[in-house]
Amino acid sequence: MRSNELGRSFDVSLFAAQRVHFSASLRAVMETPSAAESSEPQRLVCFRLREQEIGIPIAFVRETIRMRPITRVFLTPPWVIGIFSLRGEIVPAIDPASWLGLQRSVVRDESRLIVLRHATKTLALLADQLADLRTLDPATITPPPPTLSAEQASVLSGVAVTPTGTVRIFNPDALFSSERLRTLEQRLE
Numbered sequence: 314m315r316s317n318e319l320g321r322s323f324d325v326s327l328f329a330a331q332r333v334h335f336s337a338s339l340r341a342v343m344e345t346p347s348a349a350e351s352s353e354p355q356r357l358v359c360f361r362l363r364e365q366e367i368g369i370p371i372a373f374v375r376e377t378i379r380m381r382p383i384t385r386v387f388l389t390p391p392w393v394i395g396i397f398s399l400r401g402e403i404v405p406a407i408d409p410a411s412w413l414g415l416q417r418s419v420v421r422d423e424s425r426l427i428v429l430r431h432a433t434k435t436l437a438l439l440a441d442q443l444a445d446l447r448t449l450d451p452a453t454i455t456p457p458p459p460t461l462s463a464e465q466a467s468v469l470s471g472v473a474v475t476p477t478g479t480v481r482i483f484n485p486d487a488l489f490s491s492e493r494l495r496t497l498e499q500r501l502e
Contacts, residue, residue, distance in 0.1 A: 319401055321407075345445075347469075354381065354448050354450055354451070355368075355370060355448070355482070356372075356448050357370060357447045357448075357480065358446060359447055360440035360443050360444050363415045363441065366479065366480045366481065367440075367481050368481070368483075369482075369483045369485060370485065372487070373429050373431060374427060374428070377428070377440075377443060378426050378428060379426075380420055380426060382397065383395040384397065387487050389497065390493070391411050392407050392408050392409075393406075393407055393408075394406040394408050397426075397437070402435060404410065404428065405437070406436075406437040406438070406487035408439045409438050412468070414462065414464075414465065420439070421442075422440065423442040423476060424442070425439075425440045425443050426440070431485055431486075431489045434479045435467055439443075447480065449475075454471035454472065454473045454482065455471055455472050456472075457470075457481075458472065468483060468487045468488050468491065469483060470482045470483070470484035470487070488498060
């Protein structure tokens, strides 16, 4: 086998391995059951995303990490950033700004990956910058506004007005069980 054929063969094998790992990670994310609603105060990990503050229930946040090399996966939607290795585990990373129809996030020094866990499943969100940890009374949380598209509203569990601004609350159950992730998983199989 000539050198360039060997290189091409290796590239194809590497791509196939990336697709298998990415597909397996997405499949694991999609098979997670929904969490029950709670009347207890909600503790949120908040981050900035395109000039907006987003909160995720702390129970779903495995960790926040600095940006690291991410391998782009060929022929995936623009909201899929790619995959990366986190202590040997292959983790898919998405850009929630692109997912929500906002301008794509730009990676800067303040950018972070918020690694979510949902049962034994893992997925990372790109954040422009980390914000505060917040504790919100569920009575202060209102449904997403009707001005949002159905797809945007489907991944938000609510909105809360705080003294420092509005916090949009991501619904990890809806994110993990979304039609977009299900469709992507089917394409990668």
